[in-house]
Amino acid sequence: MNTTTDKIRFGVVGTNFITDWVIAGARQDSRFELVAICSRKEETGLAFAKKHGIPYTFTSLEEMVTGSLVDAVYIASPNYKHAEQAMLCMRHGKHVLCEKAFASNAQEVRQMIAAAKSNHVVLMEAMKLTLTPNFLAVKDNLEKIGKVRRYFSCYCQYSSRYDKFKEGIVLNAFKPDMSNGALVDIGVYTIYPMVVLFGRPKSITANGIKLSSGVDGQGVVSFEYDGMNATVLYSKIANSSLPTEIQGEEGNITLDRINIIGDVTLSYRSGNKEVLTQPDLKDDYYYEICEFINVICSGKMESDVNSHSHSLITMEIMDEIRRQLGVVYPADRIK
Numbered sequence: 001m002n003t004t005t006d007k008i009r010f011g012v013v014g015t016n017f018i019t020d021w022v023i024a025g026a027r028q029d030s031r032f033e034l035v036a037i038c039s040r041k042e043e044t045g046l047a048f049a050k051k052h053g054i055p056y057t058f059t060s061l062e063e064m065v066t067g068s069l070v071d072a073v074y075i076a077s078p079n080y081k082h083a084e085q086a087m088l089c090m091r092h093g094k095h096v097l098c099e100k101a102f103a104s105n106a107q108e109v110r111q112m113i114a115a116a117k118s119n120h121v122v123l124m125e126a127m128k129l130t131l132t133p134n135f136l137a138v139k140d141n142l143e144k145i146g147k148v149r150r151y152f153s154c155y156c157q158y159s160s161r162y163d164k165f166k167e168g169i170v171l172n173a174f175k176p177d178m179s180n181g182a183l184v185d186i187g188v189y190t191i192y193p194m195v196v197l198f199g200r201p202k203s204i205t206a207n208g209i210k211l212s213s214g215v216d217g218q219g220v221v222s223f224e225y226d227g228m229n230a231t232v233l234y235s236k237i238a239n240s241s242l243p244t245e246i247q248g249e250e251g252n253i254t255l256d257r258i259n260i261i262g263d264v265t266l267s268y269r270s271g272n273k274e275v276l277t278q279p280d281l282k283d284d285y286y287y288e289i290c291e292f293i294n295v296i297c298s299g300k301m302e303s304d305v306n307s308h309s310h311s312l313i314t315m316e317i318m319d320e321i322r323r324q325l326g327v328v329y330p331a332d333r334i335k
Contacts (some may be wrong), residue, residue, distance in 0.1 A: 008072060
């Protein structure tokens with residue numbers, strides 16, 4: 001931390017559109033100070049630095065995190081690089097906010113958590129939706145629907161990269177060596193909030209479509225909990241307008257869409273309705289940065305919401321789904 005200004009000095013890894021969005025949201029928190037960018041290609045890093053007014057550029061992550069230039073690093077590189085880069089940063093005493101999917105598999109997540117604990121730094125998954133006011137409204141009002149009997153969530157968004165795939169051009173989104181596919185890209189948005197709300201399921205049954213490249217294009221997964229069921233649908237090869245819904249004995253809570261929650265409605269069994277939608281005062285990405293900085297400033301080692309446990313359980317679930325679908329990453333073979 002910059003003790004003269006009480007700001008957290010950030011370096012970022014990755015120059016894609018997600019990084020643009022996160023920076024825009026982060027700058028709504030006065031404690032955020034962006035001081036460095038790391039990119040494999042110097043010209044890309046320089047262009048990104050000029051675009052966002054970043055004073056320092058690096059092509060080596062180790063150089064960026066050696067010394068006292070940055071306090072924390074936001075990682076938005078390809079999934080297969082997350083664990084290696086996060087652990088490098090943490091070995092140098094830097095706090096890490098890492099994009100979803102958190103890593104390639106649960107074994108890597110366990111290694112990341114161990115590194116965070118041994119180096120006494122904050123490690124958090126950048127899952128924005130569980131930190132937004134609308135999701136918190138769901139949590140705060142869940143008891144109103146009585147005993148929960150079902151969680152249903154859907155996130156199906158046809159990918160423009162799938163058009164290229166059908167032309168025989170396999171981009172990163174559909175490459176197993178990048179630890180990619182529909183599940184870890186968008187399916188995770190349906191699973192992570194389920195874990196935050198209800199914990200680890202007792203059983204998992206997955207079906208889906210495996211593409212010729214070796215990754216999943218879509219899937220449907222059923223989960224069993226004590227006294228309730230859950231079902232999630234996800235796809236990068238078809239669209240859907242279905243909402244997310246939590247069904248209880250006394251009513252149900254409906255979320256218009258799970259990745260960016262715009263409207264939340266509680267419908268009671270009596271027929272009455274209650275609008276739970278919260279004012280949209282900040283960019284969605286603000287809330288993950290705010291939570292991350294709050295954890296750092298509090299002296300805690302992890303978020304209560306986007307906790308180590310929630311990230312690990314989510315990844316263990318996705319590992320089992322991939323096992324059932326026959327999706328294997330090269331990273332799975334590295335112990």
